[in-house]
Amino acid sequence: MSHRPKVIAGVALAALLAGCGEQAATAPSPAASAAAPTSSAAPSAPATPVAAPDLEADPETVATGLDVPWGLAFLPDGTALLAERDTARVLRVRPGARPEQVLTVPGVEARGEGGLLGLAVSPGYEQDRWVYAYYTAAQDNRIVRFRLDGGGAPEVIFDGIAKAGNHNGGRIAFGPDGMLYAGTGDAARTATSQDRDSPNGKILRLTPDGDPAPGNPVAGSPVYSLGHRNVQGLAWDARGRLFATEFGQNRLDEVNQIDPGANYGWPEVEGTGGGSDYKDPLVTWPTDQASPSGAAIVGDTMYVAGLRGERLWAVPLGGGAPRAHFTGEYGRLRTVEVAPDGALWLTTSNTDGRGDLREGDDRVLRFPAG
Template structure:
């Protein structure tokens, strides 16, 4: 587990170079923050006064679409800048605790996909923006609870829809192949099972997860997932189809051949990782309890270098991070989620402009 209309404005804040805490053996050491591709000293406020912005995606024309977790509102932010406009409210959302209207993903054929909590389950629906009131459920039956909802969805470079589904507070879900909880799921856009999934007839792409809320692909098509630990270790994992990542038997490194060890671990106080995005050769991970943005260097063989932190303590709890079509990096705060200390401007969406050394944009959504 660990408001409303906003004006576009540029705020002049200095970059706080945070002492990074790295994976595994290097934990506790200081590191120089990596700012590959983005100017973290020039944040721009895209929107403010929001209520727990969670999902963030881009429509085919370049506009941003944002989901508020508890209100179930969808907000559209024009590609050229300007105040967010309320598009509508997604029906059937029953927010509880960490659950509500969560991840968003837009497809090129103008469907908008949403991961949401209903009165009975977590599910994935899709709708047209001109018909928000009539969503089409493409997957139901993901376990529902007030904690560990997962909720991140994204289209991979293969055109399939991926979803991080939490264990909903029932740890046994993660190792139960018949449960959709505690998994990364892989779907065709219509919700059917891809023929090349690891287990025929099953949506389960990987298992043994506690609460995945970050999904991102590098230029080679490798999938990285950010995952909340329980009391000790948060994780970044390189996802292999059909692999088991150990929860609840393992938190962090297990050194057990039955399970895949993470690439990166942080203490829960330093991370509580939510959204993730790849730009160039860097994985960016938004940290809630850690109140920072982690930068994780990626190596050519799918490994990682020493993580470093930027924005430490500057904006409070950070929930979602995405690379925009114009190459900038967008980050949402989550200070009104009941665990933060909101300012009058919260919650906010921040934009960090690209620099001349940008290494490119992510292969995934």
């Protein structure tokens, strides 16, 4: 069944929007990193790999010749599902084998930054067999779920997220609490990010059926946090803390530590300096060094794929300066994920019309755990 976004109780939400003090603009603050989520819905700690990937080794090329790869999610057996933004294809990808098309998602309208975007695999996949996708349709952005065995058309579980040529968000992931989180964009309508009745410019927290998750900051609302411009990456650390990457406008891209009910300031503020009304980012970069997309966490390091910056950032969550890897080596980097075996998988995005093509693009690269 399709769900329209529920109306949010503005007065109640406003009472929850506690601002935070300023933090360093270029490196995470240890004090901020130690802060725990405040909601009763805070996720429990997931079992995450702790061995850092070997980024000095030559990567294994898992797949080549891809068309704007976007979402990437792993099945329990360690094989991956990959979404191609413009073709709407879902491919099964694994080392040593050619990519295998398993589905073309119907109803996808790929235009600009829209198309088939994020993928997520149900944490109960071995029982329910559900795979989830976020995509741009004729009228909106929406989330569907489907089974790979061809058991019927994809089921729309959440719709009504405004679409545009850019700022469609699109990253989805299951948290350690078993709930489905979705990062949305402002769809080039900046006011939506502060509109508590809009799902745009938000991080949403949903049940696997697409309903507002129990324990959200406002009962009956899907909104987990607001004031975002265009959320592109979601990742949890071993303590259950949620972090998100976000495109800035002209000055600063961001990594944010996400607290339930917090307001991250867009469009009133870009980067730090929001004062007590908004929560400052944990890390910022000039936009030409990042355009941060996918994110993954291994131990106490967050890996962030940079599009315009054409580099992989390693962000120490315990404090210290982020470190850049592969600057310009592979071109635009879209998605980074940790496989069940601890390897780091990285996708390029040079076929999206904004990159310089290299032989074999677009590719999936695999860096083994150290």
